[in-house]
Amino acid sequence: MKNxxxxxVSRLSEYQKELQKxxxxxxxxHLMFVLIFAVGGGGYVYSNWIRTLDETFPAAILIAAVLGLAVTMSPVYTYLQEPDKVYLTPLEGQMKRxxxxxxxxxxxFQSYIVLVLLAAAMPLYAQTTGAAFxxxxxxxxxxxxxxxxxxxxxWVILKYQEPFNHYIDLGIRLLLNILFLWSVFADVLVWLPIVIGLILAGYMAAFIRITKEKSLKWELLIDLENARLHRFYRFANMFTDVPHLKGQAKRRKWMDPFLKTPDLNPENTYSYLYTRTFLRSDEYFGLWVRLTVxxxxxxxxxxxxxxxxxxxLLFLYLTGFQLIPLLKKHELKIWPDLYPIQSGYRHQSFKKLLTKILIVQGAVFTVINLVKLDLYGAGLTAAASIAFVIAFVSLYVPAQIKKHHIK
Known part of the structure; x- marks a missing residue:
């Protein structure tokens, strides 16, 4: 038991060190500045929106849905590794602790998410119900x-191997969570939360009894832990290089018009390579989509x-800053170095692609202003975005390439 x-203790310590790194x-x-501004800007918009609400707004169901989703998504961090299915399976009876x-x-680790969401929901709850903080x-x-x-x-449902059981449980828990939280926040019937609470207790007791004799599904637990770590590394890879991360490419056939075979000109070789890498890799295209949204x-x-x-401007910077590692994506592969092409085309092609990516993002911001019939805001956003992109690609990117010795 001591072992x-x-x-x-060893697994938790290793995970914490990796997390801190x-x-x-x-x-x-850079990112703290952007994060502080994003939180401040989002808070400003949120507070202005709340002031426009009255008691007719369905705050209880909205809060219940958000918090219900947050508590339903409850992965168990086991910190298991591949060799464990060989060496720890015989010790399953001693693994309870x-x-x-x-x-x-x-x-x-997950309770802070609930804390933040509830704290954010309290002004909305107080504004629409008159409740005290x-x-x-x-x-x-x-x-x-x-x-x-x-x-x-x-944890109990993880004793079932079949994904179907997991999905059914997820749906049932989401529904029960939302109903229970709605009954608490709506405060319509005093006895309703008690009744739903008893249903929750009965649901848990029934499955604990049903799965009591079932053994752990070690391969499933290890696969889920690997998937969880992979998601974290993909997130971290948006900010720094993660050496052992294996990127995933997606076909995205609907983007084929942007990937037509270029003219047989040496200048287009790296342009085609980097464009294809950006559009078909989750880490770069997904990053652009998330930040744009x-x-x-x-x-x-x-x-x-x-x-x-x-x-x-801040999100243009954040996007451009985190796309610079795209230039090093193929650095460890030998075949790009075999191209009979001048090395200067590599940086030139990357800067052209980055310019297009940021200009499209700036155009999205401009269109959003146009949709709101803010012509002056749209014009100012477009002009500021173009000026920023030119300065960023012409001055900042070359400085970063030189600083990090990117060939």
Whole structure:
């Protein structure tokens, strides 16, 4: 038992070190500035929107849906590794303390999400119901207790190998979570939360009894843990290089018009390579889509002209900054070096592609302003975006290439 406990301590320590290593890159000076501005800008838009609401707004169902989704998505962090299915399977009977610690660790890591979401929901709840903010702590206790229930249920259902059972359980838990939270926030019937709470307890007790004799599905647990770590590394890869991350390419046939075979000109070789890499890799194209959507929501919800322009420029910078590693994507492959092409075409092609990517993003910001019939804002956003892209690609990118010795 002592060796099992030592294994747990070792695995948790390794995970925390890995987490801290990449968090230093994620929350560096540039990104912290952008994050602070994004939170401030989003908070400003959110507070202005809340002031326009009254008691007729269905805040209870909206809050219940958001928090219900947050507590339903409750992965169990097991920190298991590939060799464990060989070496730890015979010790399954001694692993109870290990997996209890895994559930506690999962709760502690995920509870901050619930805390942040509930804190963000409280102004909306108070504005539409007239409730006092002093109710925050008992509401937090209820939501955290619901989170514990979901983690236990997730662990119990993991004793089933079939994905169908997992999906059914996910749907049932999501529905029960939303109904329970709605009954709490709507405060329509005093006995309704109690009744739903008893249903939750009965659901859990039934499955604990049903799965009592079932063994752990080690391969499933290890696959889920690997998938969870892969998602984290993909996120970290947006900010720094992750050496052991294997990128995924997607066909995206609908983008074929942008990937037509270029003219047989040496200048087009790297342009075709980098364009194909950007459009068909999850890490770069997905990054562009996510940042464009987030910034578009902020710009679309803002009423202040300068907030819109600054948001556009900050997210253009954030996008461009995180796309620079695309230039090193094929650095360790020998075949691009075999091209009978001048090395200068590599940087030139990358800067042309980056210019197009950022211009398209700036055009999206401009269109959002046009949709809101803000012609002056659209013109100012377009002009500022073009000026920024020219300066960024002409001055900042070459400096970064030189600084990091990118060939």
């Amino acid at each position: 099992i406990h030592n294994l747990w 990449y968090m230093r890159y994620i929350f560096n000076g 290990y997996f209890t610690n895994a559930l506690v660790s999962s709760f502690l 002093t109710g925050f702590f008992w509401l937090l206790g209820i939501v955290l207790a619901l989170k514990v229930w979901n983690l236990i249920m997730r 987030i910034s578009g929501v902020i710009i679309g919800g803002a009423d202040n002209l300068w907030l819109k322009v600054i948001t556009a």
